[in-house]
Amino acid sequence: MATPATVPAPQRAPKGWKLPWWVEPTATVVALGSFGLYSIWEVFFHTTGRFGNYLSPFFSPDVTAWGIHVIPAVWVVWVPLLFRASCYYYRKEYYRGFFADPAACARPERSRVYRGETRFPLSLNNLHRFMLYLAIVVILFLWDDTVRAFIFPNGFGVGLGSLIMLGNVILLSYYTFSCHAFRHLVGGGLDCFTCRARAVTRYGLWSRVSAWNSHHGQWAWISMFGVWATDVYIRLLISGVLHDPRLI
């Protein structure tokens, strides 16, 4: 039993400044909503994302090289869009932000029939692994684009755009390979990490991916803003607003 009457008043500072509950879902709606609107504008109102040896991530792979010229970005963006829409981290964010289901922990919800992810269309989130497989293919194209971003008509070079594209693909790689489905694929599905020689290798991979996975939410946000920044930069180059400085 404490002896409150004989001790001085509390001296400890409160544990940090706590934001109101509505800040996080509101920030999610603003950030994802803004990115969504920007994406619609970029995808449906532009026919190219190429500036010299730079290619916007919205337009990679470059389907115009394969003879597809009708809204070329549409053929590309559905993969990262569905990968992110079914991502376990983004699910948390949009269920809270857009569906208020719940808006924040222990907040009251509107009364209605709740089915979670047991019914169409939300049950399709269970197919996240297939979106991962396709996202890995897109990542390979993005790495190819990034290598090409360092090859100028006069040979190897480094422009500001090259570095921005490199940063973007690194962030996207961390986001893609820190995915929960990838973690399961490389070793999480095993019950025993020592029973077979191959399982030992998979344990090493699983441990590495688990370390990345603990920051999956951060990778999700940073990589999204990375894509946004890269596309804006290349769009400004295309429209002549910016000049790309060559560093080497």
Place this chain on the structure above:
Amino acid sequence: MAQPQTMDQAAAPEAGAQQATDMTLSVFRGDATAGEEREYRVPVGPGMVVLDAVHWLQANVDSTIACRWNCKAARCGSCSADINGHPGLMCKTRLDDFVGQVVHVRPMRTFPIIKDLVTDVSWNYKVAKQIQPFTPAQPAPFVMYQRDVDRGQEFRRCIECFLCQNVCHVLREHSGMDRYFGPRFMIKIAELEMHPMDTADRVDLLAGGGGLGFCNITKCCQEVCPEHIHITDNAIIPLKERTADRYWDPIRRLFRRRRTG
């Protein structure tokens, strides 16, 4: 709301004692049929937690306040409550985090009230009985590597405070007790499923009566866990992936058939 009772009504400070800061505690008083919050003034000293304040009230103001507790050290998981609307352990929630506020202490909202701050959590034990227990391939003792039991040991830190069950919106807001076992039992199943010596299969249970699909992974269970167990990341999502292996992945299903067939 009832008028605040002060310490003057119960036990005045000793003469010459240093004046403590008073805080207002609004404690739910009632049972399953009716109840309301009543305000009490409580003198607060350094390091005092909500459970200290409730004990002070029991000792000095009203000995009929009902409150479940055992260890006062965040080990037994008995003193779970809703503190200012947020699930937490009363023994781990410091009063000086609420300076200048009224501290509202209510019983866990998800479970039926027995009296005051005590709830009936017996539903959880009924759920536990539905889960096939550990079914080892050979009788214990086993020799196992640490890396094979690391995952299970995280889940075994659970103190069964049921804060995760309390905050889970499927149970709390949608009365989903007939459809979903809740986060506490997802980590129980994960612990068993990931055990290298266990031979039982609980994936069909997860997809069926366990109601794993009702979880929409908003991670509140993980946020409130006093043991910092990564309930969503390390248990629920891996179980969702194992369920997807069986029910949503035709390629895996084909490989499995080839192996078994």
